[in-house]
Amino acid sequence: MPDRRAGISRYEQKNNGEIRAVNHKAPSSKVISLTQRIAGRKAATEKGKREIRKSHTRVIAVTSGKGGVGKSNIVANLGFVLSRFGKKVLILDADLGLGNLDVLLGLAPKYNLSHVIAGEKTVSEIVIEGPGNVKILPAPSGIQELSDLTDKQQNRMFKALDLLIDSVDLFLIDTGAGISSNVMHFNSSSPEIMVVVSPEPTSITDAYALMKVLSLDYSRKHFKLVVNPARSSKEAIEVYKQLVLVADRFLDIEIEYMGHVLIDDNIKKGVKLQKVVSEIYPDTKASRCFASLAKKIFESQPSNVPEGDTNFFWRKLVRNGTRYE
Numbered sequence: 550m551p552d553r554r555a556g557i558s559r560y561e562q563k564n565n566g567e568i569r570a571v572n573h574k575a576p577s578s579k580v581i582s583l584t585q586r587i588a589g590r591k592a593a594t595e596k597g598k599r600e601i602r603k604s605h606t607r608v609i610a611v612t613s614g615k616g617g618v619g620k621s622n623i624v625a626n627l628g629f630v631l632s633r634f635g636k637k638v639l640i641l642d643a644d645l646g647l648g649n650l651d652v653l654l655g656l657a658p659k660y661n662l663s664h665v666i667a668g669e670k671t672v673s674e675i676v677i678e679g680p681g682n683v684k685i686l687p688a689p690s691g692i693q694e695l696s697d698l699t700d701k702q703q704n705r706m707f708k709a710l711d712l713l714i715d716s717v718d719l720f721l722i723d724t725g726a727g728i729s730s731n732v733m734h735f736n737s738s739s740p741e742i743m744v745v746v747s748p749e750p751t752s753i754t755d756a757y758a759l760m761k762v763l764s765l766d767y768s769r770k771h772f773k774l775v776v777n778p779a780r781s782s783k784e785a786i787e788v789y790k791q792l793v794l795v796a797d798r799f800l801d802i803e804i805e806y807m808g809h810v811l812i813d814d815n816i817k818k819g820v821k822l823q824k825v826v827s828e829i830y831p832d833t834k835a836s837r838c839f840a841s842l843a844k845k846i847f848e849s850q851p852s853n854v855p856e857g858d859t860n861f862f863w864r865k866l867v868r869n870g871t872r873y874e
């Protein structure tokens with residue numbers, strides 16, 4: 550964030566990587582004292598350094614227009630499979646109303662971010678370990694709690710959360726469904742958005758509505774798409790084509806097909822046992838789909854990530870000021 554008091558309105562990065570502060574208005578007629586200039590330059594360098602802190606971590610919000618399309622199962626299975634592939638994965642259960650990730654994974658988190666906010670626990674103390682060493686970050690009951698903190702408290706917390714995100718390869722956010730402001734906050738704060746859609750017509754129209762709002766109100770232009778549950782790969786591709794057809798006509802967005810998950814009752818058996826299907830039935834239809842999806846994610850390019858701006862998820866979430874693109 551540029552420091553306007555120091556006379557800086559934005560930062561530019563030169564070809565040689567050097568950060569340059571661009572003065573706010575900076576009228577030549579106004580004399581800026583030397584101390585002010587030095588202070589400005591110092592703030593610019595320090596803030597500039599922070600602004601371009603580049604994280605290697607992929608941050609993907611998994612979302613949907615309609616509920617019950619398998620987001621949590623996808624997040625849990627992707628997390629499990631990717632950690633089997635040797636990736637470090639952190640999952641945030643951000644479905645603040647209907648979060649069930651812990652139930653799916655057979656976990657009972659005692660603490661969540663609210664305890665960190667209250668100063669009772671540290672970030673690392675609330676993180677729990679799920680199947681396959683996946684880390685789970687239990688969400689607070691609302692984002693409001695984070696917004697209510699003072700700047701100093703927020704910064705301390707963001708630093709700890711940034712460190713946690715930086716320590717993993719993939720940060721998956723299991724959001725709620727629909728276009729409520731909470732869901733939009735999580736989606737618009739995430740560098741990458743993966744929409745889950747089922748072949749039902751209502752799910753398709755809701756997925757379209759979600760992408761429309763994210764595109765028109767939050768300037769998001771790239772979406773990854775997963776079809777679940779699909780009867781066949783042909784059916785899944787038809788769903789993708791339908792969405793692309795309307796989106797091409799009415800929206801200026803790009804939809805990237807990531808794949809599908811076939812209907813498989815073993816998923817339900819896993820849910821009952823509170824285990825991910827990829828762990829207990831690794832060779833079933835759904836598990837094979839999750840494995841291909843995981844591979845595809847790491848082959849795909851991270852979208853929406855402007856150079857030097859791959860993180861700051863929490864700052865965006867709480868302040869909701871910075872937008873991509």
Ligand SMILES: Nc1ncnc2c1ncn2[C@@H]1O[C@H](COP(=O)(O)OP(=O)(O)O)[C@@H](O)[C@H]1O
Pocket residue numbers: 613616617618619620621622623649777778779810811812813814816817820835
């Ligand atoms: N590919 C699939 N085949 C069969 N059942 C599925 C599949 N994907 C999800 N389900 C079932 O659908 C229900 C909703 O899944 P869930 O992951 O909780 O959805 P969401 O998080 O989107 O609300 C669960 O009962 C789950 O077992």
Ligand SMILES: [Mg+2]
Pocket residue numbers: 620621622644647648649650723
């Ligand atoms: Mg869910």
